Amino acid sequence: MLTVAFTNQKGGVGKTSTVVGIAAALDRRGLRVLCIDLDPQADLTQWLGLDPLDDVRNVNDAVYADTRGIAAEAIQHAGWGAGIDVIGSTLDLAERETDLSPGSEFRLAKALDGLSGYDVVLIDCPPSIGRLVVLGFVAATHVVVVTEPSAASLRGVENVLRTRDVVAEHYNRKLQLAGIVVNHQNRTTESALRVAEVAEVYGAAVWEPYVPARAVVAAAMGAAASVADYGADGKPVAEVYDALAERVLALQTLSTPSTVEVS
Ligand SMILES: Nc1ncnc2c1ncn2[C@@H]1O[C@H](COP(=O)(O)OP(=O)(O)O)[C@@H](O)[C@H]1O
Ligand SMILES: [Mg+2]
DSSP: OOEEEEEOSSSSSSHHHHHHHHHHHHHHTTOOEEEEEOOTTOHHHHHTTOOTTSSSOOHHHHHHHTOTTGGGGGEEEOSSOTTEEEEOOOGGGGGGGGOOOTTGGGHHHHHHTTOOSOSEEEEEOOSSSSHHHHHHHHHOSEEEEEEOSSHHHHHHHHHHHHHHHHHHHHTOTTOEEEEEEEOOBOSSHHHHHHHHHHHHHHGGGEESSOOBOOHHHHHHHHTTOOGGGGHHHHHHHHHHHHHHHHHHHHHHHOTTTTOOOOO
C-alpha cells in the first residue's frame, strides 16, 4: 500500500498542515485515506477532530504491542472528511523514542502489516530524526520532506535525507524519496532566496505548486477543520493541496520516474 511519511527534523515547518491538506484533497476525490500521527504532540490527531486523551487505542498501543496487524484495532474515523481514518497519537508515544530493544524499528511496519482498504496511508512524523521517525520510515514506501523557505528548515531537509539513506540501506530497501514540499512561501526576499536555493539544490525533487503562507491554514488547524471550509480564502490553498495530492497518487503508478535520488 502506498505509504508516505511526511518529515523534517525541524518543527513548525508545515508537516502536519501538509498531511491534513493532502488527506482532505484525497477525500474530496472520494479516496480512502489513513492518517497516522507519529508525533507525541498529537497535532494531527486533534486537527482531525479526535481527543488524544480519549481512552481508545492509539499509535503508541499499536507500536508497543509488537503484534502483526494490530494497527487495525487503533483506527478511528476522523471527525470530518468522510473518507479519512486516523490512528491517533498521545503524549505516551514519546516513550517509544527511547525504546532501543532489538527489532523495535520494525514495530510500526509490523502493526500495519496486512492492512488493506486504503488508497493512501499518510504518516505525520515528529520534528526529529530519532527513533519515531525511523519507525515511520521503516513502515513507509516513500518519504516526502516538507520545508519552509528558511535556512534552518533547509538544514533539517539535509538531515532527514541522510536518515532516509540509512533506513533504506539497513531496514527498508524500498523506501524512496518522493519529493520536497515547500510550505509557507511568502513575499519576503528571504523566502524568494530560499525557494531559489531549494530549487537549485534539489531540482526535480521539489514538488510544485508551493504552499503559500495564508492565515486560513492556521485558522483551519485551530478550528479542527479543512481549509476548503473557508470559502474564497480557503479555495486557493485547497487547490494547492489538490495538486500535491495528485503528486502523491502519481507515486503509485509511476514508481520509478516520479521518485528521485538526490545526493
Ligand atoms: N501555509 C501556511 N500558512 C500559514 N500558516 C501555516 C502554513 N502552514 C503551517 N502553518 C502554521 O504554522 C504552524 C506550524 O505548522 P505545522 O503544520 O503544525 O508544522 P509541523 O507539523 O512541521 O510542526 C501551525 O500553527 C500552522 O497552522
Ligand atoms: Mg506537526
